[in-house]
Amino acid sequence: MIRRLVAGLLVFGLVLVFAAPTSAQKKEDKKEEKKKEEAKKEEKKEEKKGEEKKEVGEAVSMHWKFVKDRAFYQKMTTKTDQTMKIMGNDVKQVQNQIFYFSWKPTSDDKDGRVTLEQEIIGVQMDIEIGGSKISYDSVKDAAANNPLGDFFKALVGSKFIVTLNTRTLKVENVEGRDEFVKKLVAANPQMRQLLDTILSKDALKEMSEPTFAVIPTEATAKGKTWTRDTNLDMGPIGKYRNNYKYTYEGPEGAGDKQVQKIKCETNLTYEQPNDAGGQGGLPFKIKSAALKSTNPTGEIRFNNSSGRLESAKTVLKLDGKLAIEIGGQTTDVTLAQEQTSTIETMDANPLPTKK
Numbered sequence: 001m002i003r004r005l006v007a008g009l010l011v012f013g014l015v016l017v018f019a020a021p022t023s024a025q026k027k028e029d030k031k032e033e034k035k036k037e038e039a040k041k042e043e044k045k046e047e048k049k050g051e052e053k054k055e056v057g058e059a060v061s062m063h064w065k066f067v068k069d070r071a072f073y074q075k076m077t078t079k080t081d082q083t084m085k086i087m088g089n090d091v092k093q094v095q096n097q098i099f100y101f102s103w104k105p106t107s108d109d110k111d112g113r114v115t116l117e118q119e120i121i122g123v124q125m126d127i128e129i130g131g132s133k134i135s136y137d138s139v140k141d142a143a144a145n146n147p148l149g150d151f152f153k154a155l156v157g158s159k160f161i162v163t164l165n166t167r168t169l170k171v172e173n174v175e176g177r178d179e180f181v182k183k184l185v186a187a188n189p190q191m192r193q194l195l196d197t198i199l200s201k202d203a204l205k206e207m208s209e210p211t212f213a214v215i216p217t218e219a220t221a222k223g224k225t226w227t228r229d230t231n232l233d234m235g236p237i238g239k240y241r242n243n244y245k246y247t248y249e250g251p252e253g254a255g256d257k258q259v260q261k262i263k264c265e266t267n268l269t270y271e272q273p274n275d276a277g278g279q280g281g282l283p284f285k286i287k288s289a290a291l292k293s294t295n296p297t298g299e300i301r302f303n304n305s306s307g308r309l310e311s312a313k314t315v316l317k318l319d320g321k322l323a324i325e326i327g328g329q330t331t332d333v334t335l336a337q338e339q340t341s342t343i344e345t346m347d348a349n350p351l352p353t354k355k
Contacts, residue, residue, distance in 0.1 A: 059219035060248070062260055064166060064212060065307025066114045071104040072308060073121075074211070075344045085334040091130050098124040100351055112167040118160045118208065122351045123152050139351055154187035162208050169213040174204040194282060197235035206232045211343075214246070214262065214300045214309060222250040236282050238289065239271040246300075258305040264298035266316055284326045291320035291335065312343045 080095040100122035107115045127134045136152040160176040181199055185192045209230070216226050225247045232240040245265045252259040270291040298314035318337045323330050 059221045060251075060260060060304070061219045062215040062302055062304055063307055064169075064215075066105040066109045066116070066166075068105050068108050071102050073346050073349055074101045074103065075099075075346070075350055076101065076341070077343075078339065078341045080337060080339045082335070082337040084336075086331060092128075093130070094126075094128045096124075096126040098122075102349065106161070109166050112165055113172070114164050114166055116162045116164065118162050120155050120158045121349070123155050125152050150187040151184060151191075154183045158183060160204070160208070164212055167217065169209070169215070169217060171205045171209040171212075174201060174208060177201050177204055194236070198237065200233070203232060203234070206230055211309070214264070214312060215260075215302050216246070216248065220248045222248055224248050236273050236285070238273045238286060241269040241271065243267040243269075252301065258303055259310060260302045260304060262300040262302065264300055264312075264314060266293065266296040266298060266314060268293035268296075268316060268318065270318075270320075284324050287323040287325050287330055289320065289322045291318055291322070293318050308345050309343065310345055313341070315340050 076099045078095070078097045080093070080097075082093040082095075084091045084093070099120060102117075102119045102121050104117045104119075105114055106117050107113075123136065123138045125134070125136045134149065136149045138153065138156045158176070158180050160174050160180070162171055162175075163173040164170075165172050177199065181195050184195050184199075213228055216224070220226070225245060227246070228244045230242045230244075232242075234240065243266070245267070247263040247265075249261040249263055251257045252261055270289060272286055272289040294317045296314075296316055298312065300312045301310040302308070303310045316339050318335065318339070320335055322333045322335060324333055325331075
């Protein structure tokens with residue numbers, strides 16, 4: 001036993017003696033290995049950067065193109081599904097709205113500005129509230145048989161002159177507001193006070209701007225994001241603050257490099273009206289509101305060759321509670337709403353010629 005122990009210690013000692021220089025060599029080897037590993041990591045980083053650069057590609061510039069007197073047309077479709085719970089009862093409302101617009105540049109794009117004549121050339125409406133239906137189609141030239149139909153009819157033929165800054169994509173001016181309000185008031189005089197409030201010049205600018213401000217104002221690479229904020233003051237109806245977050249997703253496909261895809265996420269914040277404005281001609285008053293937007297999705301397709309928006313689609317859900325005062329009595333309302341909006345742009349007038 002002792003011999004085995006001494007022999008073992010001897011062998012162990014010999015191993016240590018012969019192992020000493022070997023361990024020093026391994027340290028040097030490890031240093032070399034570490035250097036090689038670090039070099040490989042750097043190579044991988046460079047390869048990854050190269051792959052990312054390849055994936056991102058060159059920065060792309062997107063610009064609207066306007067030619068004087070050459071009109072283009074847009075079809076804007078909005079579907080709204082809404083459920084309101086009032087005093088324990090569900091009131092469902094479904095709206096299908098289609099607006100047809102013509103846009104005719106009345107000047108060339110000089111010094112970063114262009115003027116366009118916008119005209120509402122057609123309106124189609126299907127509204128169902130609690131089982132009651134209201135329809136209007138300007139294409140069929142049907143006689144309006146209700147106040148709401150008269151209101152829609154008055155929209156058709158309305159014209160505006162829009163001044164657009166093509167560098168910032170901001171609408172700087174809108175002309176034609178007074179004539180527009182006058183037409184609508186003539187169709188429904190009871191709405192005079194409300195229309196004067198909600199159709200302010202600033203409101204019309206805010207309504208026109210989203211048509212153009214869907215692309216970046218500078219060259220943008222794939223994956224790049226940018227934001228835009230809008231504020232729409234609707235007086236006694238309240239204020240709507242929208243935050244748009246855009247992400248450039250690159251060209252649509254390998255076969256078509258001209259159509260650029262942009263993802264759009266919308267965050268809507270609603271602010272209840274203050275008491276200073278009163279009811280503004282409305283039969284009710286919004287006392288309080290807590291509304292929140294969810295599931296904001298959208299996609300924009302912009303054609304670099306034509307210099308126009310080809311199509312856009314957004315989906316937005318809005319949920320929350322409101323307290324509404326009617327005749328001095330306050331009622332709580334629970335709201336659940338989903339709205340889908342699409343825009344299509346075309347060269348030819350999409351409306352059939354009336355016979």
